[in-house]
Amino acid sequence: MNYTLNQLQIFLKVVKTQSVTKASQELHLTQPAVSIQLKNFQDQFDIPLTEVVGRKIYITEFGNEIAEAAENIINQVYAINYKTLVYKGQLTGRLKISIVSTGKYVMPYYLANFMNEHSGIELSMDVTNKNKVIESLENNEIDFALVSILPKNLNIEKLDLLKNKLYLVGNDKIKFKKGMSTKEIFKDLPLIFREKGSGTRQTMESFIQSNNISVLKKMELTSNEAVKQALLAGLGYSIMPLIGIRNELHNNELQIIPIKGLPIKTTWSLIWLKGKKHSPVSQSFLDYVKKENATIVQEKFSWYEQY
16 A cells, blocks of 8 residues: 555545535545546555445545544654654643634734744634534533634633624625614515524624514625625625725725614633643643733734724
8 A cells, every 4th residue: 555644634524524525625625636536546445435325425444444543643743743742842742723714814813923932833724614613622622722602511611802893794885874872774685694503604694593683685694705706896794803894994995884782792812621631732822822812902903992
């Protein structure tokens, strides 16, 4: 057999996502590239690793056993890399974080200097919706999660980072009359929702329900960026986190529509399972964030205060 580490990593990602398309997205590769490497890996075994029924890929029992072995191999490779760095006196290990999709506008600022200071650390950061973030946390698959809505039925500890504000947002083409009630504004407004499982959607639906607003037209999109592009194109309006639309507001491409009850304010929080025994890497990161949070907020998010 002559399989490569790259093939092992690709196969593991396909197993975990149960999808070639999702695996390619998370690995930042094209779908054909993942399919080719998956086929090359499969060709080295006489027993099928996967089977396709309809358009869905399934992992065989043998495939799951190979996946378990592949993960052990990759962990050993990480261990070799870490041992080399330990001899150099460097902090080493893996930092595993899962963040809600809008958190991609927040988390990189907390990671940049820390990762630059510790070149021996390998970062694994999954960007997904709230339900999957909480599932990863509950299964103890990650060190930390970044959320703006705390899970209700999970024993956690948290570190609050900064405020999250959500406004009704649309492009700058339509003008609203002063004094219009909330229900009047929403009456004929085509609303764009995030997918089910999204924290932004949960917040938006709570606002609509608590204000007894009737929604006549609506669309559903699966990422914050997709919603933003739809707003820019004039497809509708949405309640969105301010954190992701700074440039569009600055360039007058999008407008905040002032209505009673908005902005909705939540808090971006770094959370972890209560009682979790942190690795040296995760403890070091937590200490760093506690120490530098105020500075990061001041340097990177001071623009927030004008809204």
